Amino acid sequence: MNRFVLPMAVFVPLVVILAIGIRHAPEKDIIASPLVGKPAPSFSLPDLADASRAVRSTDLKGRWYLFNVWGTWCGGCRAEHDTLLEIQRAGVLPVVGLDWKDDDTEARAWLQQLGNPYEVVAVDHAGRAAIDWGVYGAPETFLVNPQGIVVYKVVGSLTHDVWTREILPRVPRQPFPGS
Amino acid sequence: MLPELGHFALILALLLAGLQAFFGIFGPMFGRERWTSAVPPAVAGQFVMVATAVGCLAASFIGDDFSVRYVAANSNSALPIFYRVSALWGAHEGSLLLWILLLAAWTVAVSIGAARLPRRFAARVLGVLGLVSFGFLLFTLATSNPFLRLDPPAGDGADLNPILQDPALAVHPPILYTGYVGFAVAFAFACAAMLEGRLDQEWARWTRPWTTTAWAFLTCGIALGSFWAYYELGWGGFWFWDPVENASFMPWLVGTALVHSLAVTDKRGLFKSWTLLLAILAFSLSMLGTFLVRSGVLVSVHSFAADPARGIFILAFLVLMIGGALSLYAWRAPLLKSSAGFELGARESLLLFNNVLLVTAAATVFAGTLAPLVSDALKLGTLSVGAPYFNPTFMLSMLPLMALLPLGIHSSWKRGRLSDKQRTLLMTLALAVVFALGLAFGIYSHGQVLTPVGAALGAWIILASLVDPLDRWRRGLSLSRAVLGMSIAHIGIGLAVIALTTVQSFTLERDVALAPGAGTAAGGYEFRFEGVAPIEGPNYDGVGGTIVVTRGGAPVAVLKPQKRQYWVQHQLTTETAIHMSRGNNLLVALGDDLGAGRWSVRIQIRPLVSLIWLAALIMAIGGAVASSDRRYRPARAVQEAAAASAVGEQAT
Numbered sequence: 001m002n003r004f005v006l007p008m009a010v011f012v013p014l015v016v017i018l019a020i021g022i023r024h025a026p027e028k029d030i031i032a033s034p035l036v037g038k039p040a041p042s043f044s045l046p047d048l049a050d051a052s053r054a055v056r057s058t059d060l061k062g063r064w065y066l067f068n069v070w071g072t073w074c075g076g077c078r079a080e081h082d083t084l085l086e087i088q089r090a091g092v093l094p095v096v097g098l099d100w101k102d103d104d105t106e107a108r109a110w111l112q113q114l115g116n117p118y119e120v121v122a123v124d125h126a127g128r129a130a131i132d133w134g135v136y137g138a139p140e141t142f143l144v145n146p147q148g149i150v151v152y153k154v155v156g157s158l159t160h161d162v163w164t165r166e167i168l169p170r171v172p173r174q175p176f177p178g179s
Numbered sequence: 180m181l182p183e184l185g186h187f188a189l190i191l192a193l194l195l196a197g198l199q200a201f202f203g204i205f206g207p208m209f210g211r212e213r214w215t216s217a218v219p220p221a222v223a224g225q226f227v228m229v230a231t232a233v234g235c236l237a238a239s240f241i242g243d244d245f246s247v248r249y250v251a252a253n254s255n256s257a258l259p260i261f262y263r264v265s266a267l268w269g270a271h272e273g274s275l276l277l278w279i280l281l282l283a284a285w286t287v288a289v290s291i292g293a294a295r296l297p298r299r300f301a302a303r304v305l306g307v308l309g310l311v312s313f314g315f316l317l318f319t320l321a322t323s324n325p326f327l328r329l330d331p332p333a334g335d336g337a338d339l340n341p342i343l344q345d346p347a348l349a350v351h352p353p354i355l356y357t358g359y360v361g362f363a364v365a366f367a368f369a370c371a372a373m374l375e376g377r378l379d380q381e382w383a384r385w386t387r388p389w390t391t392t393a394w395a396f397l398t399c400g401i402a403l404g405s406f407w408a409y410y411e412l413g414w415g416g417f418w419f420w421d422p423v424e425n426a427s428f429m430p431w432l433v434g435t436a437l438v439h440s441l442a443v444t445d446k447r448g449l450f451k452s453w454t455l456l457l458a459i460l461a462f463s464l465s466m467l468g469t470f471l472v473r474s475g476v477l478v479s480v481h482s483f484a485a486d487p488a489r490g491i492f493i494l495a496f497l498v499l500m501i502g503g504a505l506s507l508y509a510w511r512a513p514l515l516k517s518s519a520g521f522e523l524g525a526r527e528s529l530l531l532f533n534n535v536l537l538v539t540a541a542a543t544v545f546a547g548t549l550a551p552l553v554s555d556a557l558k559l560g561t562l563s564v565g566a567p568y569f570n571p572t573f574m575l576s577m578l579p580l581m582a583l584l585p586l587g588i589h590s591s592w593k594r595g596r597l598s599d600k601q602r603t604l605l606m607t608l609a610l611a612v613v614f615a616l617g618l619a620f621g622i623y624s625h626g627q628v629l630t631p632v633g634a635a636l637g638a639w640i641i642l643a644s645l646v647d648p649l650d651r652w653r654r655g656l657s658l659s660r661a662v663l664g665m666s667i668a669h670i671g672i673g674l675a676v677i678a679l680t681t682v683q684s685f686t687l688e689r690d691v692a693l694a695p696g697a698g699t700a701a702g703g704y705e706f707r708f709e710g711v712a713p714i715e716g717p718n719y720d721g722v723g724g725t726i727v728v729t730r731g732g733a734p735v736a737v738l739k740p741q742k743r744q745y746w747v748q749h750q751l752t753t754e755t756a757i758h759m760s761r762g763n764n765l766l767v768a769l770g771d772d773l774g775a776g777r778w779s780v781r782i783q784i785r786p787l788v789s790l791i792w793l794a795a796l797i798m799a800i801g802g803a804v805a806s807s808d809r810r811y812r813p814a815r816a817v818q819e820a821a822a823a824s825a826v827g828e829q830a831t
């Protein structure tokens with residue numbers, strides 16, 4: 001073989017490997033999220049409904065819950081709001097909100113206007129808790145199991161498909177006691 | 180309005196890049212003089228449009244326009260103005276835009292500098308650059324548009340990722356990208372030469388300053404990234420063999436080989452097809468780095484938000500550009516014959532070794548970086564490759580490279596005899612060995628087998644690099660900037676070797692049990708433990724220790740390492756405290772509570788760690804000096820070339 005064709009002969013299998021790599025990328029993304037399989041970060045933050053009360057991660061232990069990072073300034077959050085309300089209606093597991101770097105008054109108005117899908121909303125003005133959770137940009141949603149381990153993470157807006165295909169199958173079917 | 184204007188400018192830039200590519204490549208091919216002459220205006224127009232787009236995005240950042248999705252996601256009204264500007268390239272979309280801007284700027288520079296090149300050739304170079312730019316613009320507009328609006332607009336932005344709010348990391352991407360993009364110029368020169376089917380020594384002289392400048396920027400960019408990782412991530416390491424670090428390091432290694440192989444092509448008309456291949460490889464690896472970082476194929480702490488759709492686009496682009504260039508290479512490179520021969524031991528053969536070793540090093544890094552991917556593709560399970568693989572394999576090619584470097588500097592072209600330089604080489608080697616033994620057994624009383632070897636090689640390189648400039652200076656002879664720059668860069672390499680050897684060998688690690696008020700001495704410093712106090716954070720509590728560091732009684736620093744306990748899972752984390760003193764890096768961490776106020780304390784002293792980055796800076800300065808040599812200046816090129824080859828056969 002002509003030695004000048006050699007570089008091309010090396011390049012072709014490389015492209016094949018990279019192409020396979022892309023196909024696998026979505027699954028890898030899930031494993032790659034550093035938090036998946038690890039304990040959810042702990043926090044103690046003021047409650048949006050009543051700033052004198054605290055929302056603590058300790059209080060959430062012992063049941064499945066969705067941890068949803070949102071803000072009124074975030075377009076993707078508006079887009080996923082209907083899905084969150086659908087999840088609330090399904091009654092399978094509670095949604096805990098983290099209102100990220102937001103204005104409290106605006107946030108309360110948003111929930112009043114659009115409906116409140118959250119069991120409780122923790123307020124993270126400084127963005128400190130979001131850093132602990134490794135949040136890149138809102139919205140992001142984490143599925144946490146009763147042992148407090150993060151099971152699954154969704155980056156970007158939740159959709160009906162993600163809810164029924166990715167989240168629901170991971171949660172054992174038993175209605176949670178409403179609160 | 181501004182975002183729409185920017186968006187529109189970007190679309191115009193795409194069209195102009197398309198015209199630039201079309202006229203630049205097909206004008207010379209079909210001998211259409213008017214097509215060829217349309218290329219420089221298209222270059223200028225494209226630059227103006229891209230600069231307008233970047234200006235519009237910057238204005239949106241500075242003016243806190245949170246109706247722009249990208250601004251809302253990466254900025255905040257409380258963010259200082261400096262970071263609001265650097266936030267522009269803080270995430271995927273904007274960093275691509277920066278890439279395109281720098282490419283457009285380089286293209287304008289090439290277009291101005293190309294005034295002295297044959298018109299057809301210059302048009303082809305600009306055409307290939309236009310093709311690269313077209314691909315990136317299309318990618319941005321199709322998958323990563325930074326000008327998309329947000330409806331309803333955000334009240335405030337999500338802020339720039341806090342770890343990016345740092346001066347070193349704000350300037351890191353522009354410098355690094357300038358290096359990457361610079362290799363696009365070498366790539367375009369290579370493609371143009373293959374399209375012409377002709378490559379002469381003059382071609383190498385045109386290409387050299389661009390390549391060396393790009394190399395210098397890349398050196399700076401990598402060093403800045405390493406510096407940031409060192410003090411911000413706080414693990415006391417300066418290089419982690421992380422996929423993204425490797426992605427910038429591979430083009431650097433191949434680029435270094437290219438700089439040297441171009442010297443041979445320039446001076447002796449040899450290594451032609453090899454030089455072409457290296458030029459293609461250096462840019463291909465830069466683009467591969469872009470692919471790896473942005474496609475989600477490899478996961479790294481530095482990764483951008485992954486998106487497979489983007490990955491497919493970049494892969495298609497890679498196949499077109501690299502595949503196209505390699506096909507051109509397979510077709511045209513056999514035409515490029517060089518007839519001159521050389522002896523073993525001549526500078527040509529030493530530079531050949533240099534090239535082989537550097538490319539081998541790049542290949543080992545490449546293999547290690549992609550091994551997890553291959554193992555995954557073949558379903559062999561998840562594989563992790565780290566320092567235990569990279570360190571020894573990398574050393575295997577670096578040790579002979581360093582050992583041959585002083586010989587290379589003092590060898591002559593064509594002739595293999597080193598006899599007239601034997602005395603100089605032996606003298607400098609002897610001095611270097613004395614230095615190394617002094618370092619290994621005098622100053623520090625311990626070390627490893629490779630310590631004296633590494634130190635001796637580093638010192639030998641520095642001494643051998645100094646001989647020629649000093650000799651010329653003593654005899655009042657002129658010293659060309661090319662030779663001066665080469666010597667400076669090689670001194671930088673020598674310093675880097677010494678620094679790396681010292682850090683690897685003489686890092687002092689001590690675990691001691693200390694009661695409050697007690698102290699210990701290590702590496703000439705005294706560490707006094709003042710005890711611990713409770714601390715509380717937003718989601719953790721724990722203890723913070725205070726350790727007073729003195730040297731001969733004089734205060735050096737007060738270090739405050741922490742031990743945090745996160746509330747729910749009772750997970751413990753250790754926060755180290757770092758201080759730089761006299762080139763030594765002092766690192767202190769709290770270990771276990773031994774009861775009765777006693778704690779185990781870990782102390783690390785890393786000597787000369789700052790010299791690593793200083794050495795990189797010296798290398799980059801050497802590159803900058805060398806590429807400013809008069810030989811490469813446009814005017815009077817012919818006379819200069821004649822004069823330079825008359826002045827010194829020694830010049831690189």
